[in-house]
Amino acid sequence: MVRLLRLIESDGPFNPDVNDTVHKVYEQAREDMGRFVGAASDEIALTRNVSDGINIVATGFDWEPGDEVIITDQEHPSGALPWINLSRRYGAKIRVLPLTHNQDETVASLEGLINPKTKLVFLSHVSTRTGYRLPAKRLCEVSHANGVPIMLDGAHAVGQIPVDVKDLGCDFYAGCGHKWVLAPQGSGFLYVDREWIDKLKLTWLGWGMTEEYDLPSLSFEAVSEARRFEYATMNWAHFGGLVKSIGVAEELGIENTEARISELATNLKQRLSDIPGIEVESPMDPEISTGLVALSTAGLNHEAPGQWLWDEHRILVAHNPEQQSMRLAVAHFLLEEELDRFVQCMSELAEAR
Secondary structure (H helix, E strand, O other): OHHHHHHHHHHOOOOHHHHHHHHHHHHHHHHHHHHHHOOOHHHEEEEOOHHHHHHHHHOOOOOOOOOEEEEEOOOOHHHHHHHHHHHHHHOOEEEEEOOOOOHHHHHHHHHHHOOOOEEEEEEEOEOOOOOOEOOHHHHHHHHHHOOOOEEEEOOOOEOOEOOOHHHHOOOEEEEEOOOOOOOOOOOEEEEEOHHHHOOOOOOOOOOOOEEEEEOOOOEEEEOOOHHHHOOOOOOHHHHHHHHHHHHHHHHHOHHHHHHHHHHHHHHHHHHHOOOOOOEEOOOOOHHHOOOEEEEEOHHHOOOOHHHHHHHHHOOOOEEEOOOOEEEEEOOOOOOHHHHHHHHHHHHHHHHHO
16 A cells, blocks of 8 residues: 555556556455455445445435434444434334344344334444344345345444355445455445445436536436445555455454454353353354454443453553443454453452552
8 A cells, every 4th residue: 555655655646657656556356355255346446444345335315204224233433324314314214123032033123013114224233332143034034035135234243254145145235455455545346236326316426436427407317336436536555455354254264253353252152251240242152253342341340341440551441431332342463461461450440459
């Protein structure tokens, strides 16, 4: 990525040789991401992040008052705000799927929520709150059995667990590079099943996404691939980092990465559950959990344990003092000694309470 940016800096972005070099890498990112998630490259739109992908799909339907969308009760703000906005603008109704750590209950709950007014199902593949792994394939089957398209948010799935969008059977899948793939911020993607490329309406348009464009006749024809959802100037060089990150992920092997994360996270949860004042909120079963480890720290009687971890030990976690919760991302590159340090620190807080 730095090499491409320096090339642009020294020779200019529209130098034909520079432009060709940068765009070859950009298109390589599209091809590599498609292969990584089991899609064809022409079904992949490159975006800045998951939020871009969600908004492209959310605004790609013609919503009318009374239309319904189903989301879960554990969505990230980016997985909820677009639908809340649709509710305000068009009168669409949001129905909420409550998540438990029982996959059969999750499937049954979705079956109970879908009705003739359901226009779209939107679910996280992995819960951003607890790391719970939803039974995505079964949920896609339920949605399609009722004639409803389904979108998955793969922010915490891609790069952590195997993802095959064709096997899952989803219609849309949004992901990002900057989390578990370890790519730069600003490198994301949206998978659009080929059957939906022409049916999903365009909302943001601009230079670069048309096959034909004629100003005098006020007409245009969008390209017939998912890149129709990309428009105007982008930081194309940025995606060189995504190409390299996918290469590393494939060299390691996603099954190996998943196994390593599972081993580290399972061991950590077991140890933390033995510490007084800490409640592990993530599933303990490795089959339905991931490397996201969520904790309730209410029993520690400490105002801001997450801030204390950073100030005193330079351990970085996501923490919410108001909700007295904490979340760790147990990635495959972490060392056992580092997790030992974390457990020791939490034990110290428990003793001091």
